[in-house]
Amino acid sequence: MATGRTHRPATRSRGIPEATVARLPLYLRALTALSERSVPTVSSEELAAAAGVNSAKLRKDFSYLGSYGTRGVGYDVEYLVYQISRELGLTQDWPVVIVGIGNLGAALANYGGFASRGFRVAALIDADPALTGKPVAGIPVQHTDDLEKIIQDNGVSIGVIATPAGAAQQVCDRLVAAGVTSILNFAPTVLSVPDGVDVRKVDLSIELQILAFHEQRKAGEEAAAEAAAVPAAATRGDSADQGPDGDVPAVMPA
Amino acid sequence: MATGRTHRPATRSRGIPEATVARLPLYLRALTALSERSVPTVSSEELAAAAGVNSAKLRKDFSYLGSYGTRGVGYDVEYLVYQISRELGLTQDWPVVIVGIGNLGAALANYGGFASRGFRVAALIDADPALTGKPVAGIPVQHTDDLEKIIQDNGVSIGVIATPAGAAQQVCDRLVAAGVTSILNFAPTVLSVPDGVDVRKVDLSIELQILAFHEQRKAGEEAAAEAAAVPAAATRGDSADQGPDGDVPAVMPA
DNA sequence: ATGTCTTTGTGAACGCGTGCACAAAGATGG
DNA sequence: CCATCTTTGTGCACGCGTTCACAAAGACAT
Structure with missing residues (x-):
């Protein structure tokens, strides 16, 4: 999720x-x-x-x-x-722009699940002049300078941000100023937007971190279960085992 | 999200x-x-x-x-x-495998946000023999045949599925059988897994659909506001306008 | 037409998550 | 040592979301 x-x-x-x-x-x-x-x-x-x-x-x-x-x-x-x-609202056509055509942006441009549901990739936009004009997924990449014009000409109201974190807020501001009111953000940043603009965030590393939490807990439970299986006086209670429950105070600094 | x-x-x-x-x-x-x-x-x-x-x-x-x-x-x-x-659980090292090295898989392999948080891409796996051996993000792609061995040799407990929908459940079953207990699924399918295995799902088109819903509602409210701005007897009440609130019964089939 | 059987639609109870508002705790200055 | 000020930690109330359990509704057979 x-x-x-x-x-x-x-x-x-x-x-x-x-x-x-x-x-x-x-x-x-x-x-x-x-x-x-x-x-x-x-x-x-x-x-x-x-x-x-x-x-x-x-x-x-x-x-x-x-x-x-x-x-x-x-x-x-x-x-x-x-x-x-x-x-x-999928019975109507939703033109979408993708900003930031790196690995992820290219993957999104190629993703088949969009077209089948009323979403149409109206334009790909990137700040790198070397990319301008190059076709990705059959669509030529356009330069960031033309962002506003692209949005307005195509009547785009949904934008996808797949830029590095540093550029995300700036791109977001320009999208919103140009008339975009819904944003799907893949950059690992908290975007601030005016009222009336919806932002949804997808963060790959956050998902993994949540999995890691549960994974750790499972490992801890397993260890506890094993320890519990050993009747009583096993090698235990000495080194606190530094398991996921090793709640060492760790010396508060400052 | x-x-x-x-x-x-x-x-x-x-x-x-x-x-x-x-x-x-x-x-x-x-x-x-x-x-x-x-x-x-x-x-x-x-x-x-x-x-x-x-x-x-x-x-x-x-x-x-x-x-x-x-x-x-x-x-x-x-x-x-x-x-x-x-x-x-980020103070320990989490080896991760990515299965399905298409556009998305490659993007994930190149994603920087993993390494910085204790996640290490231990292996890339794909079913296409043409990809086997080719380096992606500096890591040579391995063939699906070796999946079980890769998992076991590296002690992998977290797997990322970036295959087409059709292959996802099969890959999932093999991952789980080989010992993986946490799965991040990018394929648009509901995976069924045994108890004790965590699955998190990231679905790009679902996110867009949710945005579209709100976008449509905003457009509808706007139209309603405009209509309300016109005092009373404007051209209204006749064609039901088919706006997002055009709740036409639409003839129940069957 | 009547009875039986299946499946929907929903009232009601419960639990989790959120946010307010404030008391407790500690820092800081005189 | 005391007063004041800042900021945490949390008791409490409220609302949303989930689930149970069942009455109502319709299909279907006789």
Whole structure:
């Protein structure tokens, strides 16, 4: 899960809870897969399993959208695909610009999951003059100098920042000034934006750090379990073992 | 924010709430920046601003770790960096393998944010024989056939999946069977894993879809505001306008 | 038409996370 | 040594999200 949210606190957009909105794309993906297999209807139980959530939660989520199911039968797959798409705004075309065409930016430009969901990469932008004009994923890279013009000419309202951390805030400011109101930020920085602009953050190293935390805890529990398996008077209690629970005061400096 | 969690429900690992764990890397980043500027101490207010959170939340988060502050002064930067690093398990070395060396995998291999936090890319693995032996980010790509041996020889417990969706579950199963217990998944699929294995998911298109939802809502509100600005009897109420609130029944099929 | 069976939609209870507001703790100056 | 000032640590209340459990609704067979 990408972390960071920077949303208006809890605006309950049109009555749909934020947590539900975050799951709609999940349901949509599962439904699309069913649709491709020409499955006509699906029960909340089946769909929930496919999306990896609790069925009660799924039903409650759908209840915020309306009463789209048929009791005793389930949900019509095609109909639900359409309803969720419409709710998410995917029935319209969203031109997107990607700023910062390094490894990550190039990967994003090549990512297939965008086009299939109404997102169109309108332009790639980079500050390096050596890149200007070079095609990436079939689209020529344009120079940062033209950022404002590109945004306005294409009516772009969603921007993706894949620059180094140092450049992110500056790029963000220019995007916002040019009219962008939603930003997906891959740079490891906290962006400050005016009210009315949404920022979502994806941070790869944060995800790994969270995994490391749980990994460490698992290792600690294992060690504790092993220690507990040894009846009583094993080699223990002496060196505090510096396990993840080695809560040594470590000498407060200053 | 990467979405998807697939964690044990609410195990309150060692008493530290999951939400707090997710913010620790944020604090750590801000603190590291301060440390590089040789700032000796920082107040909860300042640090909270730098990390983009509420200061009360930050203090409560830290209170789960222990009483590491000094009233009237603030927190010692170096000390706190150490404590959070230790808590997250970043004081030890975490060998990581990346499976699937396409655009995204290559971007991840080149990502600098790993090495600086105790993560070491132990190996790159891909199923394409044409890639085998080719260096990416200075590391030669190895073939999927050797996956199990690589995991075991390097004592890897964290795996990153950057393969196409179709291959993800199979790769996941092999990783888990070989001993991996934490997985960061970039493939757009729900992975099923046995108990005791943590999966975190990062899905680029989901993030964009959530932004699109809010973007659409903003456009709708704007339109509504404009309509409201016109006193009363404007051209309205006729075609339902098909705005984001055009909740047309749309003819239930089936 | 009536009964049975399946599955939805939701009321209600509960738990987690957030933020306020303040008392306790320590620094600092006289 | 005392007063004042700053900043932490936390008790408390509130709201969101999750889950249970069940009544209502419709399909389907007889």
